[in-house]
Amino acid sequence: AQTVTQSQPEMSVQEAETVTLSCTYDTSENNYYLFWYKQPPSRQMILVIRQEAYKQQNATENRFSVNFQKAAKSFSLKISDSQLGDTAMYFCAFMKHGYDMRFGAGTRLTVKP
Amino acid sequence: NAGVTQTPKFQVLKTGQSMTLQCAQDMNHNSMYWYRQDPGMGLRLIYYSASEGTTDKGEVPNGYNVSRLNKREFSLRLESAAPSQTSVYFCASSGVTGNQETQYFGPGTRLLVL
Numbered sequence: 001a002q003t004v005t006q007s008q009p010e011m012s013v014q015e016a017e018t019v020t021l022s023c024t025y026d027t028s029e030n031n032y033y034l035f036w037y038k039q040p041p042s043r044q045m046i047l048v049i050r051q052e053a054y055k056q057q058n059a060t061e062n063r064f065s066v067n068f069q070k071a072a073k074s075f076s077l078k079i080s081d082s083q084l085g086d087t088a089m090y091f092c093a094f095m096k097h098g099y100d101m102r103f104g105a106g107t108r109l110t111v112k113p
Numbered sequence: 114n115a116g117v118t119q120t121p122k123f124q125v126l127k128t129g130q131s132m133t134l135q136c137a138q139d140m141n142h143n144s145m146y147w148y149r150q151d152p153g154m155g156l157r158l159i160y161y162s163a164s165e166g167t168t169d170k171g172e173v174p175n176g177y178n179v180s181r182l183n184k185r186e187f188s189l190r191l192e193s194a195a196p197s198q199t200s201v202y203f204c205a206s207s208g209v210t211g212n213q214e215t216q217y218f219g220p221g222t223r224l225l226v227l
Binding site: 004033035037042043044045046047050091093095099100101102103104105106 | 144146153154155156157158161163169171172201203205207214215216217218220221
């Protein structure tokens with residue numbers, strides 16, 4: 001079974017600075033997808049960014065980018081120019097082809113003014 | 114465009130009672146999912162439906178049943194609620210965005226079993 005580990009239960013960053021959230025996963029699959037979801041206090045799950053394992057290029061979405069290291073099974077999220085609205089729980093998720101998505105336990109990020 | 118909707122938003126049950134959580138999506142997605150989220154944990158898959166007419170167990174299916182009523186609707190039933198089923202329940206649906214599967218989530222149902 002695939003497992004996803006987020007080793008940082010909580011993190012904080014000053015507004016406008018950069019922060020990196022860590023995620024590692026365990027799988028024997030070669031083709032799969034990786035995701036970062038944001039969950040603000042409203043509890044809505046919001047997709048932040050996604051990565052296909054067969055793509056070597058790291059995904060970027062505006063201020064959000066990932067560092068995907070397939071051999072190391074690592075998928076970290078970098079948030080640049082942090083904003084107060086980035087305060088939320090962030091979940092890393094893994095999905096192989098099919099429908100079984102596995103989530104990490106989450107990292108609570110607080111952006112301080 | 115509502116996306117994924119869930120009802121109710123909040124429910125209190127007594128042990129042994131039954132209830133059905135409703136989910137609907139208007140994105141014409143083939144696949145739908147039910148997850149539960151407990152404190153300190155990520156979401157865990159209860160059941161999923163790859164397409165209309167099919168359902169399969171996920172990671173934590175015990176104590177639940179599902180029905181894929183049609184392409185839009187996917188319900189989750191607790192036949193005899195237990196305190197261990199106190200959780201926040203999320204429904205999701207997926208289609209293909211470009212070349213990728215992406216799941217879109219509803220707002221969640223908070224369930225308290227006394």
